[in-house]
Amino acid sequence: MKMSVIALALTATAFGAMSANAQTTVITTEKPAVTVTPDTSTTVTTKERTGPLGLDSKTTTTTTGSGVTTDCTSKTVHKDSAFGGSKTVSKTDCP
Structure with missing residues (x-):
């Protein structure tokens, strides 16, 4: 009887140690501190x-x-x- 009580106590201690060893993972997602928005078009004449x-x-x-x-x-x-002639040339570059 004494031996079964000791075995029961050891088993309970082992299960308690295993449950205390369990880990919980928490994942948090946060918005970035700085948000960069592209500028609109810029024109230089x-x-x-x-x-x-x-x-x-x-x-x-x-x-x-x-x-x-x-x-x-x-x-x-x-x-x-100055003599009345005119010429227009356009070039667009989009990668």
Whole structure:
């Protein structure tokens, strides 16, 4: 009888030690501290007087961040001649 009480006590101690060894994992998800939003498009227009007497004009317009993604860049150059001629060239680069 004494031996069965000791065996029962040892068994209870073993089960208690196993349950105390169990671990609980808690996963928490938090919002980031800083949220970066892309800027909208930026346009820079430059007007120059060209030619020997400054009678011709050249207008350059550069737009960054246009299109579906903000990686697009567009450049338009418009030249006016004093003699009535004009020329416009556009280039768009979207990767």
